[in-house]
Every structure is written in structure tokens, then in C-alpha cells.
Amino acid sequence: MKTEKATFAGGCFWCMVKPFDSLPGIESVVSGYTGGDLENPTYEQVCTNLTGHKEAVEIVFQPEIYPYEKLLDVFWSQIDPTDGGGQFFDRGSSYAPAIFYHTEEQRIAAEKSKEELEASGKFDKPIVTPILEAKPFYLAEMYHQDYYKKNPAHYERYSVGSGRAAFIQRNWGEQ
Template identity: 55%
Template sequence: MEQATLAGGCFWCLVKPFDEWLGIKSVTSGYSNGEKENPTYEEVSTGTTGHVEAVRIEFDPNVMSYEEVLRVFFKTFDPTDIEGQFGDRGSHYMPAIFYHDDEQKEVAESVIKDLDSQNIFNGPINTPVLPFKNFYMAEDYHQDFYKKNSGHYNAYFKGSGRKGFIENVWGEK
């Protein structure tokens, strides 16, 4: 198994898209690349810990490659917006790819270059590719939120503007 650590705004919305793919062993919501050890949701939400909401994806590279993981990831958020995502603003909601090794860095940069060349978005991709520093699992109530609280999740997914963005850019519902 390999790991991918990705941030694209609210971590709730990054779990469901990956749960639907063969080769994905687990998707864990958490906080990545900040300075405070074992931060809480309330601490991260202040924007002062340096963490961003992220997911850790464990996947079987023999079934789904890292490149394929990234291509699914880029269909879940607005990679041109570094200031947050949709209704969620602030540094703790910024998008990012946290690479675990040089190969992941190269693949991420290649995927970004390819997507930018296709002019899919209304501007260049502004999602940083950063070295992985740490990941702390979020509180249990955040894990698999879309399953545990489907009504709240669906209202948030639509109301935040994420659903409309994905439909407009990718034609997917």
C-alpha cells in the first residue's frame, strides 16, 4: 500500500469520491503539515496551527496509480483557489498536494502541467505541491461524515457551491 495526502478544502468532501474506487483501502480525514502536535478541529479552525484539513488515502498502486488518485482528486475542488474552497475560507482550507517522495512530487507536477495545458479551469492551477510533514487524524465524528450524516453532508456539498462547480467544470453530478 502507498499513501497520498491531499487537501482540497473541507475534508468531508474529499472522502466520498475516493470510497468509490477499487484499489482504495482507506480514506482518513485529518490535519496536515502544521506545527502543533495532535491539534483539534477547534484549534485548526482558528487558522493559527499551520495545519490544513486534508485526507490520507491508502491505496494499492497495482490497482490504482498515484496519477489516477490525483486525477480523481482534481475533480473534487477548485484547484485555482489558494485562499480556501467555496464557502470555506482561510489557510486551513487551502488546497495542497503533500508528496511523500520525489516520485510523487514529479507525478503531481506532471498532472498539474497536463491539466493546465487543457485549460479546464478559469485560470491556472494554483495548488501547491509541498513536502509531507505530518498528518493527525481528525476526531471520530469527522470520519466518513457523508455516511454518518448524509443529510447534512448533501446540504453542505450543494450549499457551499462545490457541487455546482464540479458539475459545471466536469459535467459530473
């Protein structure tokens, strides 16, 4: 079956894997870095906010089973799309949200979904999440992969403590 890639930055990548991981048609969700120019950056380098990279997830999916448009819906429901300075208590460009498109069709779908979210009136502030052409994606260190499975108690404390869980509940309802 045909697969495609989708790449989303939504703040801490630990919190962006779980929402996509168990959806039908998803073959893999990995944490990594994209959007910058430094080859093979490390977590420590990206955290300086000097490399241009964002923490992101790369998803390999089967569009016939789970279309890109539905992935966009999941993405929007995991972030504060009005905050371009980071996400929740994670601040800086490495935590800023973005959609990275791999094809012209993805770009068009992402632009349409952003326009629909803006028109919905769900948020009082403008939707500032950029839609950018995909750049090389570098896999994060292994201890970052599937963090929510390896460290479930810490993951839950982080999700709540960062303000993400409350924001999602308040703005998007039960997930």
C-alpha cells in the same frame, strides 16, 4: 499487496472522503490535519488558521490496482485549483487545497498532472494548488470520520450549499 499513502487537502475534508472511498484498490480514507507544526491539533485549533494545518485526507491505496496518477485525476476533479484562499464557501488557510507528496515519484507525478491541467486551458485563472512535501498527519476527531456515511442528508446539503457540487458539475461534468 504493496500499499502507499496519498495525502490531499481540498477544502472541507468531509467532501474529500467520498470521492476516493469506493474506488478499487483503496484500503482506507481518513480525515485529518497536516501541513502545520503543532502536534496533535484539534479541529478548533486548526479552524483558527493559526496552526498552519489544512484539513486533508490520507488515503492508503494499492498502486497496482489504482495508480497514484488516477488518484490525482480524482483530486483535481473535486476542487477549484485556482483558489488558494480556501474552497467554495470555506475560507482560510485551513481550507486551502494542496497535494502532499510522500515520495519523489509522487512529487514528479503531481507536478506533471498540475502542468497538464494548466496546459489544458480548462480554467481561465492560474492553477495555484501547491505541491508540498508530506508532513505529519494527525487523525481528525471521530465525528469527522466517514461523515458522508454517518450524516448523509447533512453531507448532501453541505456539498450543495457550499457551492462545491455545482462547481464540480459545471467544470468536471457528472461524477
